[in-house]
Amino acid sequence: MAIERWEPKILAFCCNWCSYAGADVAGVERRQMPPSFRIIRVMCSGSVDPCWVLEAFLEGADGVLITGCHPGECHYLNTNYHTARRYRLLRIFIEELGLEPDRLRLEWISATEGIKFAEVIRDMTEKIRALGPSRLGPER
């Protein structure tokens, strides 16, 4: 019997105005991506409550990806700059907690950058595969 291979689970928060469309473009263009990620569409990367990120890890995510509009292009003025601030502190937070900070990633991806979306997913999946399962998820 083949031993089931562990595959990383990545939760991706995608902004409605940019990266969610970017993910769509990646699909339409048939970019190769591992099936490691699940997308939650949000109205803005800045609406991602840091608690959701923590909850995702507690629920068993091995990595969390937040994607938003490039600086200066936020649909809601400068809310992505708030995302950046929270991200900066969240990374230190999970590191102090004992998780590898690279399990959390923030990327600016526009609605046309399907190619970047696919690249980020591939790269992040590889990095998390190397880190192994998160130790904050429920006991297996």
Added chain:
Amino acid sequence: MGKCYLAWAKDPEIRQKGGSGGFVTATLLAALKEGLVERVLIVRRIDEFEGVPLLTDDPEEVKSCSSAHLAAPLNLSSYIPPGERVAVTVKPCDARAIIERSKRRQIDLEDIYMVGLNCGGTFMPVRTMEAVSDLFGLDPGDVLGFEVSKGKFLVEARSGTYTLPMVELERMGYGRRDPCRYCNINIPVMADLACGDAGVPPGMRATFVEILTDKGDELFEAGIKTSMIEFEEAGEEEIETRVRTDRRMSEDADMWWDELSSMIDEVDHLSYYINELGRCIHCGSCKIVCPVCACKDDAKCLDMGREGYRISLYNLIRLFHLMDSCIGCGQCEDVCPADIPLTMIHQRFERRMEKELGYRPGFEMSKPPLQEPEPGGKV
């Protein structure tokens, strides 16, 4: 540095009775008399070991309250009445809490006069009672008072005076609360006045006063105008002594922090936090007493998920929310029925934020970093 004075109460009775020459008592009385404030918020001893908050406009009550804050491990910011002008005696953590609360629109700083008291740490009443009976064989009921002076723990009892170096007392696990031992801020530089012993020449019944703000000036002026205080300018040597004392105390605190902290660094962080926070019974006391938590009874965090999680979402949310605002006051650790070293844990996270952003909660009026955007959206 603000203007520095050696000052004391003009009334010989207040000067004699008050700690350090009764300057603080006299200033509070003057502020009431001059109508700067409607009431004062101070600490009153209920016995030799414990102090409780007192909000009053009665001069007699004010006079009876001198030098009690050593025995009061409470945070006065939680007792400030809304919409009233008050003068409040503050330790550095009280002052920092007041400033953080004002940023969250819970206190109007305009109304508050902060009479800062230098603080080397507070004592848990129960622990102090245990210390006098375990170490000196005293019945706590026979104790007439205790104080810390020049690195010594002094107990005045019916049967005589007992003393022990603080270092020894604390090596045996008694003494100040842990959060006070690693708190490296002794002079409340964020208050309007900073008052303390350090820098006062030996034998002189006076307080070393630093005036830090315009309101501090007003308070000092009120004392002069009402002839409640007398003063002289502090000399170079006295100022230098105070700076030295402060530096030494901060260094001691940092050493203790490093020692405590290294215990976490030596083990696996995640196991440590799961282990400690895993004892939480979700009573919610820590958020109720936390002076900088703005949600209090409206908080939803306590209802968040915990079943099957390695650490409950409640604990993680509190840790994250306080990362930019925990002032290390120790209230949470004091009340936790599960004896989780909460303040140390909160401080671990907060101090990392400080290092990253150079922001110290309770010092300046700038907004908490979590409410600010990252300039340029850099990641």
